[in-house]
Amino acid sequence: MSEPTTPSLPVTFRPGRTRAVLLTVGLAMFVVITVVALMLERLAPGERVSFVFTAALFLGVLVLLSRPKVVADDEGVTVVNITRTRRLAWAEILRVNLRPGDPWVFLDLSDGTSLPALGIQPGIAKESAIRDARALRALADSRGAGVEAGG
Template identity: 25%
Template sequence: MAEQTETATPAAVVIRPHLVRIIGFTLAPILFLAFASAGIFMRATYTGAHFRISDQVAMVIVGVLLAAGALVLTRPRLIIDADGVDVRGFVARKRLSWQEILGVSFPDKAYFAKLDLPHDEHYPAVAIQSWDGPRAVKAIRVLRERYAAAHAE
């Protein structure tokens, strides 16, 4: 009986930005608490304006919306696997196979890395951000290694 050998496929790697996530997770509760407390206490003292319950509710809703906006900063992510890259930005998400990707670059003075596509197009890899410093260097090296491994086959 012939023995089958399996080639080990590398596990998926998840890359997320560091500094922007800290900012988003710190800013969201601060914004919510500030607007919620302002909404709760806006009728407690007389300021010359006549606030109603609807004004208080609206202030809390504004706090929720601003906190949700701060949490959008925490969304960017790359999932790199043997088949390609799943790129999630602040709003959009796209799956790119290794065959679609012509290169991986991080131009000087750019904020994000980018995946080079055919016809002089590129897709931003927002999860790899320049202000993360050494973490960004490590992340771009992992992405480039996976790209090189996929194109070597």
């Protein structure tokens, strides 16, 4: 097996296909529900507004679900999950894990905890997620505490 190449920094890992599907479906749902609300002649103005508001809520949820990413730069890694963002120094990351069956990458941290990194997930694009996980692992091994701690 070949050694994974270390990407040049800064680099952003993001589930591109999943994001495209979520945003496309969200936008399509918003348009369809809004058009239906405007075409139904029997609806009162308040009911039309409630249809559009509901469509906006659906779109908002799908936008939140499409938000995850992992950004690596010279100083460390920023993990953006659905509602939270966490900045980590390279020394805090001991190991990058993507085991068979895992829904996304997990980062083992120096404080003894594990942080899910939803920006690398094998859902629709498994090969891309494996490649991204290997690249992030190579970066963490070359820059972080994993080198001193022995993994």
